[in-house]
Amino acid sequence: MCQLLGMNANTPTDVMFSFTGLATRADEHKDGFGIGFFEDKGVRVFIDHASARHSAIAELVKTYPIHSDNVIAHIRKATQGRVALENTHPFVRELWGRYWVFAHNGDLKSFHPRLHAAFRPVGDTDSERAFCWLMQELAKAHAGVPEIGELSRTLAELVPELHRHGTFNMLLSNGRALWAHASTNLHWLVRQHPFRTVSLKDDDVRVDFAQATTPNDRVAVIATEPLTNDESWTAFRAGELKVFVDGAPLP
Amino acid sequence: MCQLLGMNANTPTDVMFSFTGLATRADEHKDGFGIGFFEDKGVRVFIDHASARHSAIAELVKTYPIHSDNVIAHIRKATQGRVALENTHPFVRELWGRYWVFAHNGDLKSFHPRLHAAFRPVGDTDSERAFCWLMQELAKAHAGVPEIGELSRTLAELVPELHRHGTFNMLLSNGRALWAHASTNLHWLVRQHPFRTVSLKDDDVRVDFAQATTPNDRVAVIATEPLTNDESWTAFRAGELKVFVDGAPLP
Numbered sequence: 001m002c003q004l005l006g007m008n009a010n011t012p013t014d015v016m017f018s019f020t021g022l023a024t025r026a027d028e029h030k031d032g033f034g035i036g037f038f039e040d041k042g043v044r045v046f047i048d049h050a051s052a053r054h055s056a057i058a059e060l061v062k063t064y065p066i067h068s069d070n071v072i073a074h075i076r077k078a079t080q081g082r083v084a085l086e087n088t089h090p091f092v093r094e095l096w097g098r099y100w101v102f103a104h105n106g107d108l109k110s111f112h113p114r115l116h117a118a119f120r121p122v123g124d125t126d127s128e129r130a131f132c133w134l135m136q137e138l139a140k141a142h143a144g145v146p147e148i149g150e151l152s153r154t155l156a157e158l159v160p161e162l163h164r165h166g167t168f169n170m171l172l173s174n175g176r177a178l179w180a181h182a183s184t185n186l187h188w189l190v191r192q193h194p195f196r197t198v199s200l201k202d203d204d205v206r207v208d209f210a211q212a213t214t215p216n217d218r219v220a221v222i223a224t225e226p227l228t229n230d231e232s233w234t235a236f237r238a239g240e241l242k243v244f245v246d247g248a249p250l251p
Numbered sequence: 252m253c254q255l256l257g258m259n260a261n262t263p264t265d266v267m268f269s270f271t272g273l274a275t276r277a278d279e280h281k282d283g284f285g286i287g288f289f290e291d292k293g294v295r296v297f298i299d300h301a302s303a304r305h306s307a308i309a310e311l312v313k314t315y316p317i318h319s320d321n322v323i324a325h326i327r328k329a330t331q332g333r334v335a336l337e338n339t340h341p342f343v344r345e346l347w348g349r350y351w352v353f354a355h356n357g358d359l360k361s362f363h364p365r366l367h368a369a370f371r372p373v374g375d376t377d378s379e380r381a382f383c384w385l386m387q388e389l390a391k392a393h394a395g396v397p398e399i400g401e402l403s404r405t406l407a408e409l410v411p412e413l414h415r416h417g418t419f420n421m422l423l424s425n426g427r428a429l430w431a432h433a434s435t436n437l438h439w440l441v442r443q444h445p446f447r448t449v450s451l452k453d454d455d456v457r458v459d460f461a462q463a464t465t466p467n468d469r470v471a472v473i474a475t476e477p478l479t480n481d482e483s484w485t486a487f488r489a490g491e492l493k494v495f496v497d498g499a500p501l502p
Contacts, residue, residue, distance in 0.1 A: 041373050042336025047295050056315045064307045085293025086350075094344060097371035118369030118390075120348035122292050139369075 002089070002105040004186070005035075005073040006171040006222035008178040008244035012039065012067035013219050017200070017207045019073055020062050021227040023052040024202040032088040033058060035073035036101040037066050038175035043099040047088040051075075070173040074103035086123035090171075091131050093119055095138065096145040098174045102131040105224060106167030106183055130162050134172070148177045148250070152243045155179055159241055171222065178244045180222045182236030187226050189233050190248050192218040198228045218247030253340070253356040255437065256286075256324040257422040257473035259429040259495035263290065263318035264470050268451070268458045270324055271313050272478040274303040275453040283339040284309060286324035287352040288317050289426035294350040298339040302326075321424040325354035337374035341422075342382050344370055346389065347396040349425045353382040356475060357418030357434055381413050385423070399428045399501070403494045406430055410492055422473065429495045431473045433487030438477050440484050441499050443469040449479045469498030 005022045007015050019035065033052035036045040044066075052058040052075050074089035081087040089103040104127035111126055117139060119132035134155075141154045155172075159181050162168045169186050172179045180186060193216070195209035222244070226233035236242070242249045256273045258266050270286065284303035287296040295317075303309040303326050325340035332338040340354040355378035362377055368390060370383035385406075392405045406423075410432050413419045420437050423430045431437060444467070446460035473495070477484035487493070493500045 039336045042298075042339070044298050044336060045296070047293075056311065060307065060311050085290045085295060088293070092343070094371065094373060097373055099373055120345065122345060122348050122350055 002077055003075045003224045004103055004105050004169060004171055004222070005071070006173070006178050006180060007068070007071040007219060008173070008247060009069050009217070009219040010246040011217050012069050013217070014065040014067055015071045015073070016062055016065060017205065018221055018223070018227055020205055021200040021202060022073060022075060022223070023058055023062065024200070025075065031076045031078040031083045033073070033075040034088050034090050034103070035061055035071065036090045036092065037068035038070040038099075038101070038173060039068055041098065041175055043092060043101060043175065045090060045092055045101070047085060049083055049085055049088055070175055070178050072101050072103050072171045072173055072178070074105070081123055081125035084123065087125045087128070089127060091128050093131070093135050095135055098145060100135060100172065100174050102134070102170065102172050104130060105169040108162060108165040108168065111162070111165040130168070134158060148243060148245060151177070152179065152241070152250070156241050160239070163239060169224065176245070178220075178222070179241065180236070180244070181241045183238060185224050186222060186236040187224070187233040188220060188222045188236070188242070188249070189231055190218060190220050192247070198230050201227060201229050220244045220247050220249065253328055254326045254475045255354055255356045255420060255422055255473070256322070257424070257429050257431060258319070258322040258470060259424070259498060260320050260468070260470040261497035262468050263320050264468070265316040265318055266322045266324070267313055267316060268456065269472055269474070269478055271456055272451040272453060273324060273326060273474070274309055274313065275451070276326065282327045282329040282334045284324070284326040285339050285341050285354070286312055286322065287341045287343065288319035289321040289350070289352070289424060290319055292349065292426055294343065294352060294426065296341060296343055296352070298336060300334055300336055300339055321426055321429050323352050323354050323422045323424055323429070325356070332374055332376035335374065338376045338379070340378060342379050344382070344386050346386055349396060351386060351423065351425050353385070353421065353423050355381060356420040356436075359413060359416040359419065362413070362416040381419070385409060399494060399496060402428070403430065403492070403501070407492050411490070414490060420475065427496070429473070430492065431487070431495070432492045434489060436475050437473060437487040438475070438484040439471060439473045439487070439493070439500070440482055441469060441471050443498070449481050452478060452480050471495045471498050471500065
């Protein structure tokens with residue numbers, strides 16, 4: 001299985017600490033990694049088919065502070081599809097003049113939907129097929145970019161169709177909100193004032209968030225497994241879909 | 252005006268030498284840069300709104316050998332659109348299950364086509380509008396991915412529509428071929444056996460390509476201005492569209 005990391009913040013925030021935590025798990029997840037950063041409407045994605053533990057690109061991401069309001073990262077252990085750049089998450093498509101970024105952890109069995117519209121997979125993973133199908137169905141359901149609440153309702157109708165085919169832990173963002181769905185393993189927390197020092201579970205790294213934040217900052221972090229020891233992570237229920245906006249889940 | 256760099260090769264080749272040459276011109280072209288690398292059907296794009304002369308991401312591109320068969324790079328001097336990530340070339344869209352990468356140098360006046368289909372600009376440049384229109388018209392002209400010759404004929408019909416609105420120097424690739432169109436400034440050459448030492452025009456860098464190549468390698472390089480002193484570059488004619496495959500222009 002792969003590992004997911006998502007970040008949604010109310011102010012552009014770097015994700016070096018959390019990505020470092022994710023990358024230490026890359027020994028078992030050596031079939032590539034990727035990370036997409038939204039900066040307002042723009043997005044940049046770094047992908048590599050080398051392990052996040054050894055890649056020069058991963059090294060850049062760990063050390064170069066990119067400030068972003070929505071981040072989706074993925075380290076891959078291939079289950080379907082070859083180890084190739086076109087099979088490396090996250091995937092990006094444009095819909096309604098916004099970029100959409102998607103990453104998936106899991107395994108969909110016998111999922112071969114009719115993709116008759118403008119979204120076709122380039123690679124050969126079940127994940128990219130699922131993403132193209134989601135984009136196609138969102139495009140059919142709304143004429144233009146809907147409000148976040150409406151999008152969440154449409155996604156809540158669509159996602160069970162995918163979940164039916166197997167494990168579907170996923171992160172999706174359009175740069176305004178971040179949607180997260182769990183079939184099996186996904187955890188989240190919100191960091192906000194008063195910030196304090198936290199330490200990574202898998203690595204000898206500590207950071208004092210009070211040094212780098214203002215009292216107004218708020219950041220939600222979503223990860224397959226809790227990344228830190230000294231914070232309280234909440235597990236998603238099976239089949240739960242949450243949407244994060246401005247660093248917190250919407251009720 | 253911006254500067255373009257394209258590379259099309261018959262074997263995956265790194266572009267560190269040519270990108271270094273391009274980046275030395277970034278003092279006047281300080282409004283961001285971007286570079287897209289195809290590796291088979293996959294693509295990765297590095298973009299930054301910092302100058303290619305100072306960006307940590309540009310530094311990675313200059314020193315980390317990414318082997319690619321089609322590369323499109325761009326350094327930007329903003330004419331239309333703010334300096335923002337979503338306005339940074341190259342742009343990427345998916346059509347017929349292939350990624351398409353596009354960069355433009357020039358300035359299109361009063362170009363506001365009807366974009367009624369699946370390709371909408373995210374930013375506010377004339378360049379991304381032109382790309383979305385090209386993708387829309389290609390999608391209308393062909394039901395599935397056509398042969399390179401057919402694509403070239405369709406592009407030869409479409410490109411004059413853009414050229415009519417102003418300066419349209421552009422590079423476009425789907426990972427199999429690279430199309431280049433010049434309104435004003437664009438030059439090309441082919442490097443092949445016997446390879447020799449060449450030196451960058453704007454920087455004190457020399458490289459002996461014989462050290463890193465086999466006699467079968469062939470690479471076409473396309474650039475706004477010649478990048479080297481000791482090679483013979485051919486200027487495009489105004490309105491000329493060329494397609495490069497396996498490191499050479501098709502007749």
